[in-house]
Amino acid sequence: MSPIVSVQSLSKTYGNGFKALKDVSLDIERGEILALLGPNGAGKTTLISIICGMTNPSSGRVLVDGHDVVRDFRKTRGQIGLVPQELTTDMFETVFNTVSFSRGLNGKKADPERINQILKDLSLYEKRNNALRELSGGMKRRVLIAKALSHEPSILFLDEPTAGVDVALRKDMWQLVERLRAQGVTIILTTHYIEEAQGIADRIGVINRGELLLVEEKTALMRKLGKKTLAMELRSPLPGVPQDLSHWSLKLSDDGMTLLYEYDLRGGDTEIAKLLAEISSAGISLGDLSTQQTSLEDIFVSLIGEKA
Numbered sequence: 001m002s003p004i005v006s007v008q009s010l011s012k013t014y015g016n017g018f019k020a021l022k023d024v025s026l027d028i029e030r031g032e033i034l035a036l037l038g039p040n041g042a043g044k045t046t047l048i049s050i051i052c053g054m055t056n057p058s059s060g061r062v063l064v065d066g067h068d069v070v071r072d073f074r075k076t077r078g079q080i081g082l083v084p085q086e087l088t089t090d091m092f093e094t095v096f097n098t099v100s101f102s103r104g105l106n107g108k109k110a111d112p113e114r115i116n117q118i119l120k121d122l123s124l125y126e127k128r129n130n131a132l133r134e135l136s137g138g139m140k141r142r143v144l145i146a147k148a149l150s151h152e153p154s155i156l157f158l159d160e161p162t163a164g165v166d167v168a169l170r171k172d173m174w175q176l177v178e179r180l181r182a183q184g185v186t187i188i189l190t191t192h193y194i195e196e197a198q199g200i201a202d203r204i205g206v207i208n209r210g211e212l213l214l215v216e217e218k219t220a221l222m223r224k225l226g227k228k229t230l231a232m233e234l235r236s237p238l239p240g241v242p243q244d245l246s247h248w249s250l251k252l253s254d255d256g257m258t259l260l261y262e263y264d265l266r267g268g269d270t271e272i273a274k275l276l277a278e279i280s281s282a283g284i285s286l287g288d289l290s291t292q293q294t295s296l297e298d299i300f301v302s303l304i305g306e307k308a
């Protein structure tokens with residue numbers, strides 16, 4: 001099937017000459033959850049704004065379901081829901097009207113029942129007649145999501161959805177994402193919280209300084225770049241890694257109390273049993289053992305570092 005979003009050689013230079021995107025190409029498949037990771041100023045919001053037809057590209061193009069986002073703006077925008085970072089709406093309007101109006105703006109017929117259902121799903125129903133300015137910060141974030149969902153989009157963009165929100169909203173948000181995924185909605189989110197991307201995304205894209213460094217399936221990425229470290233606490237300190245174990249490329253902690261062994265996730269753990277046997281034959285007695293897996297964060301930091 002053709003991708004639902006096709007970003008083709010996209011570049012963006014702002015009026016002041018700043019190049020925010022440099023030749024970005026990316027296909028987004030129907031129904032997937034794609035997380036875009038990148039440091040501040042990497043170009044994530046610029047990319048989203050262009051896909052949503054709110055910013056014009058300097059070169060390249062974006063197709064949404066086969067339609068050009070500049071030429072066929074109405075058609076493409078109607079398929080997209082965008083949860084931006086901040087609410088820019090009339091603060092005196094009620095929750096219900098704000099969300100309902102959003103549906104109308106996207107060319108859909110009024111449907112109070114559906115709007116009420118969305119408000120219930122987002123625990124906003126009790127506040128439906130309150131003005132936005134009477135809501136807490138977290139509730140305003142919920143309104144942003146309700147607005148984005150008001151016209152039943154098939155693609156949802158979440159721009160840093162959980163930055164500065166409390167645990168309850170974060171949990172609700174991910175439940176909602178799971179529900180939407182089950183309905184076949186394609187979800188693209190940007191986040192600084194790498195563990196979130198790790199938990200929820202099917203694919204991860206890494207953006208830095210306007211360049212898309214990679215897009216890869218999360219599991220493949222973790223497998224390819226992930227490593228594990230086995231930390232073996234010693235009962236008594238060693239002055240250095242014993243000669244007998246030199247073929248293992250072990251590291252010794254500064255205090256001489258922990259031996260560290262880094263291994264590839266692809267290798268399985270058969271080697272570990274051998275290593276432990278050799279350590280025991282070398283007369284070293286071990287205390288506690290623990291393993292640590294490279295997180296997506298480590299991978300991300302090393303990728304960004306390499307290209308910096």
Ligand SMILES: Nc1ncnc2c1ncn2[C@@H]1O[C@H](COP(=O)(O)OP(=O)(O)OP(=O)(O)O)[C@@H](O)[C@H]1O
Pocket residue numbers: 014015016018019020038039040041042043044045046047
């Ligand atoms: N209207 C504009 N004019 C000039 N430069 C801009 C404009 N909008 C954004 N930029 C610059 O483009 C770069 C990318 O910004 P963008 O908002 O896309 O980054 P981001 O990855 O979303 O960052 P963050 O994680 O901080 O939201 C930044 O250096 C920003 O200063």
